[in-house]
Amino acid sequence: MLAVLGFVGVLALTTGLIHLYLWKRLVRDTTNPGRWRRVGGIAALVLALLVPATLIGTQAGLYWLAWPGYLWLALMFYLLVVLAVLEVPMFVTRLVLRRRLATAEPTTAAPEPVLVATAEPTTAAPEPVLVGAAGPPEPPAADAVTAPDHDPARRLLLARGAAIFAGLTATGITGYGVRTALGPPRLDRVQIPLAKLPRSMDGLRIATVSDIHLGPLRGRAHTERIVAAINRLDADLVAVVGDLVDGSVAELGPAAAPLRDLRSRYGSFFVTGNHEYYSGVEEWVQEVDRLGLRVLQNQRQEIRARGGVLDLAGVNDLDATGSSGLAAGPDFAAALGDRDPSRPVVLLAHQPLAAVEAARYDVDLQLSGHTHGGQVVPFNLVVRLAQPVVSGLGEVDGTKVYVTNGAGFWGPPVRVGAEPQISLVELRSA
Structure with missing residues (x-):
């Protein structure tokens, strides 16, 4: 608070x-x-x-x-x-x-003086008179000295x-x-080769969504639309990578309830985002688990599929550092240490910046959100200063990082240059 x-x-x-x-x-x-x-x-x-x-x-x-x-x-x-x-x-x-x-010319020119003689008869030579010169010149007006x-x-x-x-x-x-923000999420399909992925697991598909941001402007209908879109993909795994809510379970529990209808062959998984820590993370971890999503809190899950094995790991959000209990910060050693290095590992981490630490553990692929793709141009240029990857596929110290734009929005219900997105990540054997 x-x-x-x-x-x-x-x-x-x-x-x-x-x-x-x-x-x-x-x-x-x-x-x-x-x-x-x-x-x-x-x-x-x-x-x-x-x-x-x-x-x-x-x-x-x-x-x-x-x-x-x-x-x-x-x-x-x-x-x-x-x-x-x-x-x-x-x-x-x-x-x-x-x-x-300042350079404008005057519109009328001053009259030229003309010499004429006086009309009075006299033996002396007439004195010339300047016609048009009525007297000594007057000083220029104050506003004429300095032009506006x-x-x-x-x-x-x-x-x-x-x-x-x-x-x-x-x-x-x-x-x-x-x-754009209130419209349906766009589907982004991306194929990512992993050198360690067994050939039998070639084509394993992970439906990835982040930043749903249930709150004062988006409710149950928003969740239902996202769940329906994911279920149409017939994915092997579902990964919800943080920032599900902006409010308490008491306020938004009914809005999150449709998540129980997510379908996948090998399970649905969740990791915390920074907004969960503003909304009562302990209650939300329990609620999400009750809805049937496995919450990976600095943990690793072995995925056996198609005759092969893949490690799926998850860490708490970086903003949880310094907390304790259920809200403990990210522990990469707990999630990634002491594992079989011959297996491919996919890490779920809300912020792309986590890849800096994940790369030390030879993570093959990290799936993230958090950035909203910048949400509104030109704000994406500012996000680039804080995160190594803003949208799409990138790489950090040898670890591939895929960042989905998120299916919701935070703050203004506006998206410019970064459509709401659900991503289907297809793993390919190299």
Whole structure:
């Protein structure tokens, strides 16, 4: 709970600064002082408070906050991205406008003086009079000494155009992302050769799913759809690699119940993700086991199939380090030590980063989730800084790592550039 509150505090500060920027670009720059600017300021303040209120409120059971709060979080993110991208062309445009105004020529020229004679008769030579020069020149006006560096009307038009473009673009991307996130998971089929896999086990299939994230926005129907999709694959093994829930067994037990209908030839298995440790991991381990999935907590299971043997191991999530009892952290030695090195071993570990340690135990293949494939572009670039593999098949120190995008979402019900996914991993003998 403390970790969640700390995260909410940092998020509140960050979103406050973001909303200040959005207010400047979308409200202050596009309106004149008056009622509409005040209304925009109040709206920005309310929306800024909505983000931490949603995260805290949903933890307290105020699920009605989830949809408006998380949708605004997604829209806010893409408004920030689009406006940030527009900063450079906007800056260049303002420079061009200033230069044009500074070098503009005057529209009328000053009259040329003309010499004429006086009309009075005299013996002396007439003195010339300068026509058009009424007197000594007056000093230039103050506003003529320094030309204005911008045209307020053009600046306002430019700001409004950028705001409209950003609003339409962010809304369109968010709408597409909602449709993708709430749609059916895509099936990803991948063949992975393992040097130690017996030829008799060639073609062994593991249905892999992660990050189902049952919670305030996804319930029992979400689980039923995932179970039905997995059962259609007729897999040999089912692996659920963490982040099943965002809530307690009391709140989400009925939503997880369809997992009891998972079908496979040699069993269904589960390892904890980081979100299980925010949701009462001890209760969830017992509940998942009751539903018929074998929970691999720093354990290894021998799989005998088609006349061959394969070791299937599982470790607790990296975020559990420092806990005790059922919530103990990952123990790679317990799961992978003292085994027959001639057998192939497949490790279930929620975070791809676990492969750094798993490679020391000559793991052939690690199946992971956690990243959501980045969930929303360009956030995937940030995820790449924390995890060695973001999506699909990669390798870490000689250990193959396959990362599935996950079948659900966390936070905003939005996926852009990373569709929800169920993966069918087919093992091939090399």
